[in-house]
Every structure is written in structure tokens, then in C-alpha cells.
Amino acid sequence: MDLLIDSFISAIALVISLDQEMVDIVAVSLKVSGYSTLFAGLVGIPLGFLVAFESFPGKRFVITCLNTLLAVPTVVIGLFVYAFISRRGVLGLFDLLYTQKAIIIGQTLLIIPVVTALTIAAISRIDQRYRKTAMTLGANRRQTAFVIFREARYGIVAAVIAAYGRVISEVGISMMLGGNIRGFTRTMTTAMALEYDKGAFTLAVALGIVLLGLSFGMNLMFHLFQGRVRS
Numbered sequence: 001m002d003l004l005i006d007s008f009i010s011a012i013a014l015v016i017s018l019d020q021e022m023v024d025i026v027a028v029s030l031k032v033s034g035y036s037t038l039f040a041g042l043v044g045i046p047l048g049f050l051v052a053f054e055s056f057p058g059k060r061f062v063i064t065c066l067n068t069l070l071a072v073p074t075v076v077i078g079l080f081v082y083a084f085i086s087r088r089g090v091l092g093l094f095d096l097l098y099t100q101k102a103i104i105i106g107q108t109l110l111i112i113p114v115v116t117a118l119t120i121a122a123i124s125r126i127d128q129r130y131r132k133t134a135m136t137l138g139a140n141r142r143q144t145a146f147v148i149f150r151e152a153r154y155g156i157v158a159a160v161i162a163a164y165g166r167v168i169s170e171v172g173i174s175m176m177l178g179g180n181i182r183g184f185t186r187t188m189t190t191a192m193a194l195e196y197d198k199g200a201f202t203l204a205v206a207l208g209i210v211l212l213g214l215s216f217g218m219n220l221m222f223h224l225f226q227g228r229v230r231s
């Protein structure tokens with residue numbers, strides 16, 4: 001118990017002093033998670049909107065597959081991407097393994113289903129009368145799609161926030177594809193795992209405090225946007 005209390009007090013001091021090593025680790029985490037969320041949003045939002053807006057054979061099957069991918073373990077994504085970017089892989093000549101780009105690729109693949117599925121859910125909640133009213137007033141398909149997208153914007157933003165919260169706290173992909181290289185690919189979660197193995201808890205607890213703060217902020221924003229959706 002004394003060890004935990006002492007580590008917590010030292011960790012608070014580390015956070016307040018903005019320790020350079022801790023700041024560098026947090027910066028890497030924010031960078032790779034931010035890019036991953038951006039790329040996942042660029043793919044997942046249009047894909048989710050297309051699935052929700054259009055009617056086509058196999059639509060239920062596609063939605064079922066997306067919902068299944070929400071629970072895929074991060075190590076599975078890590079193994080899949082590793083097979084492609086390792087030196088013996090198809091993309092081995094690009095030397096992506098153990099770089100921030102590799103982490104971004106893996107994390108993007110991890111959260112594309114999250115963004116897509118939650119975008120579908122946000123679009124599906126919109127009352128069908130919006131579409132019928134827009135078409136009655138002479139709107140074409142593009143204009144009707146814009147009206148529905150505008151009504152679902154808070155739900156879509158909430159989907160992006162949820163995806164960011166998912167990806168910033170993952171450890172499997174970052175460890176397998178980034179290699180936990182100090183000052184380059186070491187993220188908050190991989191650094192916490194390393195510090196735990198070393199028996200040095202101060203930095204691990206400090207990063208845990210920062211990660212909990214970021215997660216709390218993400219969840220707070222998510223609930224605010226959910227409230228906007230319900231209202």
C-alpha cells in the first residue's frame with residue numbers, strides 16, 4: 001500500500017512538472033491516435049453513410065460483419081498488418097515495421113468498423129420523414145443526403161470521439177507494430193507496460209493519470225454529443 005501511495009504522489013509531481021520523457025510519450029500517443037482517427041473518419045463516415053442511406057442486397061449481412069469487427073482483438077489486427085509490412089511481406093520494401101506509420105495503419109484498421117457502425121446507427125436514427133419531406137420539396141438524392149447528414153452530424157461526431165477513445169488506449173497494435181522504441185514509437189500504454197515490467201511505477205502511474213484524464217475528456221464529449229442527438 002505504501003508503494004502505491006508513494007508512486008501516486010511521485011506521479012502527481014511528475015505530471016505537474018511536465019517531465020520531458022512523459023511529454024514525449026504523450027505526444028507520440030496523441031499524434032498516432034489523431035492521425036488514425038482522421039483516416040478512419042475519412043473512410044468510415046462515407047462508408048457508414050452509404051450503407052445506411054442506400055438499399056442493396058446483403059445490407060444486413062454487411063452490418064452484421066461490421067458489428068462483429070467491433071469486438072476484434074487488437075492483436076489480431078497487429079498480426080494481420082505485421083504479415084504485410086514485415087520484410088518478407090508484400091509491403092516489406094517500404095520499411096514500415098516499427099515506425100509510427102505502422103501503428104497508424106493498424107489503429108486505422110481497428111477503428112474503421114467503429115466509425116462505420118456508429119455512423120450507420122446515427123443515420124438510422126433520423127426520422128424517415130426528413131427524407132420524404134426533402135424529396136417532396138423537390139430535392140435530388142445529393143441534396144436529400146446532405147439534409148440527412150446535417151441532421152445526424154452530432155451522432156457522427158460522437159462516433160469519431162468514441163473511435164478516438166478506443167484507439168488511444170489500445171496496446172497490442174502499438175507494441176507489435178511500433179516496437180516500443182523510446183522517443184519514437186513508445187506510446188502511453190506501451191510505456192506503462194514496460195515500466196510495470198521494470199518495477200518502476202512512478203512513470204507508469206503518471207501516464208495512467210494522463211490517460212484517464214484523456215479518456216474522461218473523450219467520454220464527457222461523447223455524452224455531450226449524445227445529449228445533442230437525443231434532443
